[in-house]
Amino acid sequence: MKGKVYIRGCAAISPQESFSGSFVPQPPTLADDNILRAKEPDYKAFIAPNNLRRMSRMLKMGLTAALQCLQNAGITVPDAIITGTGKGSLQDTERFLHDIRQYAEAALNPTPFIQSTYNSVNGLIALQQQCTRYNNTFVHRGFSFEHAVLDGLMLLREGNAANVLAGGFDEITKEHFYIKSRIGYWKTALTQPADLFSSNTPGALAGEGAVFFVLGAAPAAVSLEGIKMMYKPSQESLGQALETFLSQHQLTPADIDLLITGQSGDSNHDHWYQFVQQKYFPDTIATPFKHLCGEYDTAGAFALWMAVQRMQEEERLKHVLIYNQFYGEQHTLMLLGR
Amino acid sequence: MAERVFITGMGMISAIGNNVVENLRSLRLQQSGLGHTRYIATIHKDVLPVAEVKLSTEKLATMAGFESTGGYTRTTLLGLVAISEALTAAGIADAKELPAALINASTVGGMCDTEKVYFDILDPQKEGTFLQYIDTLDCADCTQRMADITGIREYVTTISTACSSSANALMYGARLIQQGLVQRAVCGGTEALTRFTINGFNSLKNIDKQFCRPFDQQRNGLNLGEGAAYLVLESESLARQRGARILAELSGWCNTNEAFHPTAPSPEGDGAYEAMKNALAMSGRTVEEVQYVNVHGTATLNNDVSEGKALERLFGAQVPRFSSTKPFTGHTLAAAGAIEAIYAVLSIGQQMIFPNLHFSEKMEELAIVPETRLLEEYPVQNVISNSFGFGGNNASLVFSKYEG
Amino acid sequence: MEALKLKLKQQIIEALNLQDTRPEDIDDNAPLFGEGLGLDSIDSLELMVLLERQYQIKVEDPREGRKILQSVQTMAEFIKSKQAA
Incomplete structure (x- = not known):
């Protein structure tokens, strides 16, 4: 990889x-x-x-987080706006489905409908900041935010951008919660986040x-060293990918000062984290994050945000690794440095 | 120096044909795919024309090699039919043979099937086979099923930037190759007609009750369509090493945003102009070297003015032949960019320019008119393909003849 | 006519979620779009939905809509003319 990429600013609306x-x-x-x-x-x-009057909740949340992030980075117009969202504005999708039924397709x-389109938050950010350059939206469950990051890294490497705004957003509604409850996404009994694990x-x-x-080439406290995605890996191929990823950055597991894992307390899928921790990071300090933000398609963005916070607070953290997966299908490693 | 990116295989299904050869035949015979829906339960079925693939979902399942639809959405099945043709055409018997990317595009994912059972899903009293569609509403479902069946897994993702989605998928795949992350990327999009999108565009009052008339003074909106299309992109070194048949080069691309309005482009076509200009600059070709522009040409009031102005700004008095093929296929949203990319490659390969159907009267805002005849033995070397969408998302691609 | 105009203003405020606007803030003849209330083309579609749902008047052509939706006055006149027909 040519040149380092730094995290020049961030902002999070979360639980x-x-x-x-x-x-x-x-x-x-x-x-x-x-x-x-x-x-x-x-x-x-x-x-x-x-x-504001027309915007639904997801649009307000996404736009506001983006604007605050730009402000924190001291940038008005980024060279690219790239987002990831698994579900987009669920409220709008649901409302339009209900309207079609209630009004029998008339009036x-x-x-x-406009706001249910997955790229509507992107369009709003571009409109509000008058950013007429690169604009892209990924909509792929646990690879949505992650591909926004990869796209941003590529743009910076290509020399086509100095500052990239990259983000992830998703909302949960009562209705969607119920739908996913029918296929076992959620715990059935009320479980307090403090008791999750x-x-x-x-x-x-x-x-x-x-x-x-905001990802950029100008130096900042924390650098984003790399990202690796694995689609439906076996335990063995995940392990191999992890080893290769670290060695590409001249690191071994022992060099990782903090491991952030996407454990969700889900007994069907948490074995992935146990495997990685036991095999590679038995003595590494590890911390989960989904007791703080819950499980959703773009929760990886919250993990990255948390990693940046920790690194800003603790000077001793030189290398932080995030390992997250979404219901066993999309697995991601993100490496941060100084 | 980044590697050149070649197209080595294509596959598609649309209202004018179930594969590339059938599409080409319909284009040459000037047979439109527009008509009325046979498969969507909507009050608009006799009023709003659509360009529907002429196969039931069950027939599509058979074509894709399944005994029944079994939880596969129409979106997925359209995609599977097209991607398997693309891989076969590229001479790829086993897509697992090397790490490759599948970059897919969709705007409403599995809505075509979930909208039929949505309220059953919400009803706790109801159980049944409809529950197998419960996790197919998002855009990732179709992509993952295609990845699982073809075995492509190094990079698997989905882009949704409205009507420019699959043009962006092609761009993203080409960039993954140029960055050396993969040597092969299969890119495109799939879109099935839905009651959701028909009502959505109807609520925007931009669906024409007649067959759409791009770049015509009397145009009155778009017609929706459905389909899927995939192109196999390979690095020059891979294509040469395996002796692949090279159909064309993807030589330039650019993505811009209008930052003008949630659903309308700027009247002077600023974003379209920038997208075409920068894509052409990247390809290293001059405006004089472009023989054909496959325009976005939705036939909405706004798009055609804005895109036409952008053409006049870029090419001055020498605007090359241009046409919209949407009167053939309808506007297939996320699939449009890839369907029209294949038409661009066919234009180069066949030395042919496809007509803009249903045109009769020049627009008052423009000095230019689209090509209305089928031109054969026309020396096409470079084609610009435009895809512009909601949210101001614009994408232009440049396809160039491969000279060996 | 006055009652209709007042009702229309209330309906416009509700349909377009004009939170800090009261009916008396809207002048009968002030342009709804551009400088007046600052509405845009999506609002004009929303107002056509209002006409259809509340007054059973269907406006098919957006170009025709633009004429009808110039101001509360023109909207009210259009509704009256349709109701008389």
């Missing part, structure tokens, strides 16, 4: 107090369902009232969030 103030990880207390809901900021500070409001039951807790980064 944590992540958007404003200092981040103190705190597993939320759930009242009556297994959903970790994002703590939403006051959008009026970011979006003009005339634009339908166009707004939910001792639950030993199938399913995860649902989560959501919008997390953005």
